[in-house]
Amino acid sequence: MHVWSVANQKGGVGKTTTVVTVAGLLAEVGYRVLLVDLDPHGSLTSYFGYDPDELEHSVYDLFATKHKINREGVERLLLKSSHDRIDLIPASTAMATLERKAIGEEGMGLQVAKALAQVRDSYDYVLIDSPPVLGVLMVNALAACQHLLVPVQTEFLALKGLERMVRTISMINRARSKSKKLSFTIIPTFYDRRTQASVSSLRELHNKYPNEISNAVIPVDTKFRNASIRGLVPSVMDSSSRGVHSYARLLRSLLERQKQEVL
Ligand SMILES: Nc1ncnc2c1ncn2[C@@H]1O[C@H](COP(=O)(O)OP(=O)(O)OP(=O)(O)O)[C@@H](O)[C@H]1O
Ligand SMILES: [Mg+2]
Structure with a gap:
């Protein structure tokens, strides 16, 4: 089971869209995919038609429980999505209170990793959507994954948000052993080649992060x-769209790299 998290300490950069689109493409080639919504806003949860205000069970349970996390407890959280090879562990609005509660509590940074270990045999890929703030939920997302995807909007000031994220990754890596350092891929999003802001920020990203930047650039599409309004993964709704093509290219390069290293 491979676990990839999608994170950026900036809102509205295409995190949830990246999770849903990559998941759809993985499912299409036959992989079983689990999505985990760690954002208290619950956009990923809402995407598939669930209301984060009304759910009885969610990621919150992993933090609230005094008991040890077991398989049964994790299976209770699983919801179906609009795609039969994609399941979801949803977010609920109660998770917003976690940032305050869990701070300073021993071991709270590994709750999600422990939960995923319980369903290791049921899925090929796990994609984690994380909130744009550095707190216990993002720490869980970073601790649970082997590889991190960082969508970055190609606009002025894009690098500012990214620098914060890169500092957070370095902080996490100081605590990880040499063989388990977290690697990351920067995904330029909302690219519009007619605008100077897109062109120059993409150039800047290449200059500053030549080894981390993805060759696949996600255009405005x-x-x-439209796919999110219908609750469908974008590749099911329209497999020929430019945006889906770009994510397919991204996925091909990730899978290629995965052959050489553990992602
Ligand atoms: N490449 C794109 N082209 C056009 N619209 C896009 C693209 N990617 C995402 N969007 C749209 O932009 C909005 C924000 O995207 P998304 O929700 O994926 O960002 P996010 O980083 O998850 O935001 P948040 O920080 O609020 O969770 C959504 O309405 C989504 O449908
Ligand atoms: Mg989101």
Whole structure:
């Protein structure tokens, strides 16, 4: 089971869209995929038609429980998505209170990793959507994954948010052993080659992060929004769209790299 987290300490950069689109493409080639919504806003949860205000069970349970996390407890959280090879562990709005509660509590940074270990045999890939704030939920997302995807909007000031994220990754890596350092891929999003802001920020990303930047650049594509309104993964809604093509290219390069190292 491979676990990839999608994170950036900036909102609205395409995190949830990246999770849903990559998941759809993995499912299409036959992989069993689990999505985990660690954002208290619950956009990923809402995407598949669930209301984060009304769910009885969610990621919150992993933090609230005094008992040890077991398989039964994790299976209770699983919901179906609109795709039969994709399941979801949803977010609930109660998770917003976790940032305050869990701070300073021993071991709270590994709750999600422990939960995923319980369902290791049921899925090929896990994709984790994380909130744009550095707190216990993001720490869980970073601790549970082997590889991190960082969508970055190609616009002025894009690098500012990214620098914060890169500092967070370095902090996490100081605590990890040499063989388990967290690697990351920067995904330029909302690219519009007609605008100077897109062109120059992409160039800047290449200059500053030549080894981490993905060759696949995600263009502005209104079909992502249309797919989200219908609750479908973008590749099911329209497999020929430019945006889906770009994510497919990204995925091919990730799978290629995975052959050489553990992602
Ligand atoms: N490449 C794109 N082209 C056009 N629209 C996009 C693209 N990617 C995402 N969107 C749309 O932009 C909005 C924000 O995207 P998304 O929800 O994926 O960002 P996010 O980083 O998860 O945001 P948040 O920080 O609020 O969770 C959504 O309405 C989505 O449909
Ligand atoms: Mg989101």
